Amino acid sequence: MSKKIFLASPHLSEEGYEMHYVQEAFETNWIAPLGRNVDQFENEFSAKVGVRAAAALSSGTAAIHLALKAAGVGEGDIVFCSTLTFSATANPIIYQNAKPVFIDSDEETWNMCPTALEKAFERYPEVKAVIVVHLYGLSADMDRIMSLCNKFNVPVIEDSAESLGTYYKGQHTGTIGAYGIFSFNGNKIITTSGGGMLVSNNEEKIAKARFWATQSKDQARHYQHSELGYNYRMSNVVAGIGRGQLKVLDQRVEKKRYIYEFYKQHLSELEGIKFMPTNDWDNPNYWLSVILVTKNVRPTHIIDALEASNIESRPVWKPMHMQPFFKKHDFIETGIAESLFQNGICLPSDTKMTDKDLRRVVDTIKKLWCE
Template sequence: MSDEGYEMQYVQEAFDTNWIAPLGHNVNMFEKELADKVGARAAAALSSGTAAIHLALKAAGVGEGDIVFCPSLTFSATANPIIYQNATPVFIDSDEKTWNMCPDALEKAFDKYPNVKAVIVVHLYGLSADMDPIVEQCKRRDVAIIEDAAESLGTYYKGKHTGTIGDYGVFSFNGNKIITTSGGGMLVSHNEEKIAKVRFWATQSRDPARHYQHSELGYNYRMSNVLAGIGRGQLKILDQRVQKKKYIFERYKRELEGIEGIEFMPDHSWNEPNYWLSSILLKGKVRPIEIMEALEHENIESRPLWKPMHLQPYFRECDFIGIGAAEDLYHNGVCLPSDTKMTDDDLSQVITIIKRLCSRG
């Protein structure tokens, strides 16, 4: 059998063995295969990437009143679990050279808040953050690092998979990710004891007793055996997906890079992205909303970059450390269509629309 089509085999196995619940061979094997793929010692398959961040915070000892640093330019699922733990998020600005957490802003945040419990680092749109200075700062202060690699499965930083550089790594298998289980996530770590504890919490913290006994607060966060089967099949084609995403990005860049006012997401020698979403910045007369509306007119979806957390109504009282680079990225950025099912004709249509619009601008 080719690598395509394994999903149905593993799903059928779950039904044939009558293991449909959040237990079973697929769950165990998906954890092992994902951990082996990225080079982590242990993994816990969970119901979502958000659940994985939540339990990573809990495993890191984050509790009521603790401060957690988090990038401002990210999706709310990165920040919400901080609130689940009754902790306080402090949002860190972006580095325009990476689009991810700015090490200089992080240093200033540490100066202002020396008693920090954890730092969440996001690898945005499949671009690795510059981890070395971030790791150095956190190690110097004995602060846990949680990598939100929800968008960066298959991305490398200096030869290492994102998600395996800090203390905990989080992956998402939501329907829009590079591989999917329709919904689901994974927490990885080199600390096998912590991952075992996460599995315990994720299965309602049921004590190993004959009767139903719970000595700790638990959660219904485990991945089902059916979805894990889909994940096992999808994992086999991860490298193919990365290559297709790279092809899409390079086609856009080759065709659009020379147009005045268009800048592409940054590339560095130490970063091997998975190119999850091909994104651009518009620094000329044409604005992001014009690109999005022109594509929408042809029934083609595109999106702005994430709206920073410190601009969100829910988080308006939280502190922000930086100079506003995250806002600039948000105001000037567009995520172009990047689905791996796109054909060359699909790409040509998007490129033609953007060129036509820019020539008018």
């Protein structure tokens, strides 16, 4: 069996940046939560993406949860949410006992459709917040989305878990709305093994999020808690990995783009294959290279063929409105998200892949068109 090719796996720096900061944590005995690495990771990350404040947390899910809390979302409130996403985007809405309303995608971005969003505002003018996802590193149409949300004075939370390094009209995704969240899960473009970041230009809100994330411990000699708290802070060791990974972010984005262009060059000739969209205002990180297949070869055929060759791939996210847990919630439909789910496949986009690995993926797929 040939070596396994992963969809997207952790990729530590060849220079050993991560170990330098982790070793520092051990040498100073600050392996427990908080410490210099946490403070510096927050500072370095906020400087990298161009935002005033950041809070390093245990996961991107925790970041969405605290963003909703900071936005004042509570029991019974309506939250608009992209339907084409991973469940971690929507679950925190339920944590806050709020009600999600799922918004379909458009063809131009694969992300939240502004036209559907406008219809949602007409139906639910009392909405409390909007969570927009930048799927697979593709930016949503933020000008149109922000224009609508500003008109109704509703805060936007950008789920940028998959889009660190993506620019929308020269601005980092995650820094356009009121709050941005990022994930450092093992499959993300940079990883801390597990972790996330909440960012905002509202420094007071980020300070409050840090307070909630550290069990809402009041400033008192004894343990005192006046608010509900959470154990959501990132550890000093994990933050050290993040500091090292941040140094190679630009290299990882460059490799992701190379992988996408390789696939596009070698697979575009196949009848019935369409690549994920790009726009003049969008500079994606191409976290995953995604194709649509619209002819006789189906996504399952490709997944099975790749799996037989020890190559990992996966379907496009199953939309939230189709998930058993979320089916009871309202959905503003365009029909795009379901089509993407039915016809899409995420190709291996691991930044450690060689040209030989990429050719192996391409050759495996091409054989299906010859059968």
